[in-house]
């Protein structure tokens with residue numbers, strides 16, 4: 001039986017809930033003001049909690065602050081107020097260097113466009129961030145092979161991005177985001193550039209991998225049908241996060 005703590009965000013996945021949440025935002029504020037005649041208050045009391053192993057969709061109209069929220073959650077931008085906790089670590093008061101270290105260790109990103117390096121093979125693209133983090137070539141190659149196999153791309157491991165379809169390229173980008181075993185996966189319109197059938201397949205692979213790897217995932221998308229297949233759907237409404 002679950003017995004939610006008062007004040008805690010509801011609906012975490014009880015099977016994977018032990019341990020710290022992958023991501024906790026508490027009353028996050030973000031106001032853009034630099035060089036603007038009028039302030040743009042994008043996030044105003046935005047709170048959410050994503051448990052390890054939970055895949056959550058974030059749907060909201062264009063311009064409502066999805067990218068802003070993802071950038072703050074991924075420590076690419078600083079909130080003007082509130083708390084950002086990643087895998088149990090509060091990040092608000094940390095130096096830029098410390099935040100970068102946490103981002104590299106604990107956060108994986110997938111974007112609408114894959115940004116794969118075109119002169120490298122699929123396997124090399126996946127292995128690169130792990131090599132950059134200091135892993136041996138052998139360990140990085142083994143991890144890349146394991147992930148490419150999980151998304152059905154073993155036969156394409158030696159292909160360069162230009163030799164892959166859009167959906168295959170995005171599957172490689174997902175593997176690359178997961179290679180360092182992050183605690184949190186942030187995806188911004190990961191299937192925005194793909195046809196409906198391919199989008200569905202890439203979404204399923206992303207969600208399946210996040211669950212088997214036990215990380216929390218927040219996936220921003222305009223696609224309501226795909227969002228409904230995630231564990232939960234959240235919306236942004238007037239700068240706050242509400243259940244979708």
Ligand SMILES: Nc1ncnc2c1ncn2[C@@H]1O[C@H](COP(=O)(O)OP(=O)(O)OP(=O)(O)O)[C@@H](O)[C@H]1O
Nearest residue numbers: 032033040042060061062063064065066067068069
């Ligand atoms: N650097 C900035 N300076 C000023 N305003 C900004 C800045 N970045 C974003 N904004 C404004 O903040 C609001 C939210 O932008 P954001 O990119 O987070 O929205 P979004 O929901 O991700 O939109 P989309 O789905 O179109 O990508 C928009 O009104 C945008 O114009």
